[in-house]
Amino acid sequence: MILYLDASALVKHYFLEEFSGDVIAIWQSADQVVTSFVAYGETMACIYRKQRGGLSPDTTSTIVSRFKNDWESLIRVKVNADLCGQIDKLVEAHALRGFDAIHPIQGVDRKAVFQSGQAMKLYKALSFP
Numbered sequence: 001m002i003l004y005l006d007a008s009a010l011v012k013h014y015f016l017e018e019f020s021g022d023v024i025a026i027w028q029s030a031d032q033v034v035t036s037f038v039a040y041g042e043t044m045a046c047i048y049r050k051q052r053g054g055l056s057p058d059t060t061s062t063i064v065s066r067f068k069n070d071w072e073s074l075i076r077v078k079v080n081a082d083l084c085g086q087i088d089k090l091v092e093a094h095a096l097r098g099f100d101a102i103h104p105i106q107g108v109d110r111k112a113v114f115q116s117g118q119a120m121k122l123y124k125a126l127s128f129p
Helices: 007-012 020-029 038-052 057-073 081-093 098-109 117-125
Strands: 002-004 032-036 075-077
Touching (some): 007 020, 007 038
Parallel strands (some): 002 032
8 A cells, every 4th residue: 555644644643643543553554655745844844833832852853853764764756847737726626725735636646545634635526537
């Protein structure tokens, strides 16, 4: 199974949140775990946002180290011009923020199983040939 994780799902691997157990279990059983290069910045921003919200510097450092180690094992998909036509269709049909349009398209392109709230809903709504 190919698992596609957007940043909201990646974060659940490092912080106890709703569906964290599901993300971890599916990640462990996946043959390949795929994400977009844009998820790196999104995930790091989330980690440091949590530090500004009270997460200790030591815990932050541990989580950053774990994430960077895991990042090397992920298949990272580049955003490229080939995706633009599909992104156009998606944002025309759905009210999305920028990166929320990129993640589902990249997962569909990889025929991946989704593990994220927004991307999962959009994946189900997509009807690309």
